[in-house]
Amino acid sequence: MASDFEVQLRAASLRVTRPRLAVLGALRDHAHVDTDTVISLVRAELPRVSHQAVYDVLRALTTAGLVRRIEPAGAAARYELRVGDNHHHLVCRSCGVIADVDCAVGEAPCLTASDDHGFVIDEAEVVYWGTCPDCTNQRSAQ
Amino acid sequence: MASDFEVQLRAASLRVTRPRLAVLGALRDHAHVDTDTVISLVRAELPRVSHQAVYDVLRALTTAGLVRRIEPAGAAARYELRVGDNHHHLVCRSCGVIADVDCAVGEAPCLTASDDHGFVIDEAEVVYWGTCPDCTNQRSAQ
DNA sequence: CTCGTAACTTGAACTGTTCCAGTTTAGGGG
């Protein structure tokens, strides 16, 4: 429901606008989408939204913590609705598809490095690289 | 020594060329450098090397496994000489500096995801995000 | 030494993202 997003936006002291609601709706329905896809999805609803508006909205939502930005090496940025758990991602080297995985080890998996070099660590990001089932099948079928 | 790199290149059935040796030398002396820096370092030795050559060399060395490409979200690609251990990285959100860390848990830390979704996983990449000592000090000094 | 091909040079193109100046609009104060 839109009103749910409205509450979230207000809680983050962000104005409730159509583009923002459309972006949140798009992310609710499609996980791990890149900016271009978000733009298309938003325009399906609001045809006149500029690409710049989507970039602005995504940044505003990301800094507000409502949305999480994922940026696998060598690919465009992707976004997902921020859910409470700090889960990780499986990325297919072949087609780029992304799947969610829960933390491997308990609640804070590798959150503490063996030697922090004096850094103040606030997040441990884990990316599993591999080949997704579809790409594996396609390859063996060749 | 250069001859060491020569052996490595030949072992990967890559031709031994000055640009390649220069890139390897630059990476030996400077950890976690971005492409631009590699270009400068190489040109200090061989002024006439094109940026394209450096890009080509870095890609060839990366696919050959002699060099490892690191690509922290939102930053340009960085490179380091591939060493045997699969260590991880600490990245400073403020200045972008990178430090090495050994695997947190044993030899293959989080290498096995809790649920692999049918993916064939070949690498688990861990990035610790935080603030480096220098940036922490600078901030508290303000 | 000769020759074929991998590697290099030069220069332009491309993608994802950001910057900028001007216009619109959400939503609190009067």
Add this chain to the structure above:
DNA sequence: CCCCTAAACTGGAACAGTTCAAGTTACGAG
């Protein structure tokens, strides 16, 4: 309830990092 102003949006241009393409050079097998 309406007005006003900062926040948000539009359109268009700029930018950085990387890659593509066509032609030239030089490594190293024979």
